[in-house]
């Protein structure tokens with residue numbers, strides 16, 4: 001078991017059961033400990049749900065995580081684009097899991113904001129965006145779209161387990177998983193369970209913007225992947241300049257650090273998947289729950305995204321040599 005970097009050994013209370021104990025986070029000594037929520041989120045002993053998760057996900061070919069160090073850099077936007085792009089190939093069955101439990105935005109971006117979850121004998125059904133594109137999100141279980149989700153780690157972990165064990169995913173070519181920003185309980189939980197499934201996690205796509213604050217935070221994400229043994233499929237620099245829709249001229253809005261994503265990828269020896277320019281129509285399409293890729297085929301952002309998706313498919317499906 002990997003104990004996360006955030007775990008602070010110096011803050012261990014007297015009689016601490018230790019992060020690897022079955023009682024981690026649950027004993028009296030844990031109350032008020034700064035490490036409690038981390039310990040609660042760590043797996044304890046053999047988990048009887050693991051065989052159920054393995055069975056439920058056994059027909060999923062590829063599992064891809066989308067990660068970012070900072071919020072607001074376009075992680076959910078890219079997840080929605082990747083999902084639309086994959087599903088535009090009618091030969092593929094695509095599932096999307098929204099693990100941004102406290103800030104779910106995929107239902108809106110994929111045009112399913114007002115849907116509710118359906119339960120049948122075979123479990124929860126994903127909400128279908130298209131015949132071959134299903135989404136699961138906590139949003140579908142909330143009384144209204146403004147409801148706040150203020151949950152501790154253990155409750156989030158149970159929901160993630162439900163998403164893995166109780167959603168009737170069926171056979172899928174791709175399961176794309178959007179995660180919250182940073183390295184959180186959700187990341188530890190999903191990695192813990194998926195790493196035990198057939199084929200494990202194919203890899204993670206990391207999103208940054210060119211700003212220094214985002215580049216600094218995405219380093220933590222890279223180190224998390226390295227520590228957790230998650231393959232890094234590549235890094236994307238989003239909002240990487242603005243292409244004027246009229247004159248097609250490009251302005252480097254974050255001038256000194258534009259290209260920082262590429263430099264970071266080189267430093268870590270990982271693939272740089274490409275830069276996606278700013279296009280104000282992306283926000284508009286996402287707000288309307290429509291596919292930007294279909295609406296604005298001529299946008300340089302569409303070209304960049306489709307090129308990235310092709311590279312990912314080549315890597316994940318092994319159609320070209322890396």
Ligand SMILES: Nc1ncnc2c1ncn2[C@@H]1O[C@H](COP(=O)(O)OP(=O)(O)OP(=O)(O)O)[C@@H](O)[C@H]1O
Pocket residue numbers: 068070071072073074075076077078100103105180181238239240276277278279280281282283284286301
């Ligand atoms: N290339 C782009 N051009 C223009 N707007 C963009 C681009 N990428 C993302 N956006 C916009 O930036 C905002 C933040 O994007 P998004 O919600 O995907 O970020 P996030 O990283 O998932 O944030 P969080 O993790 O905090 O939910 C959205 O309004 C989205 O429409």
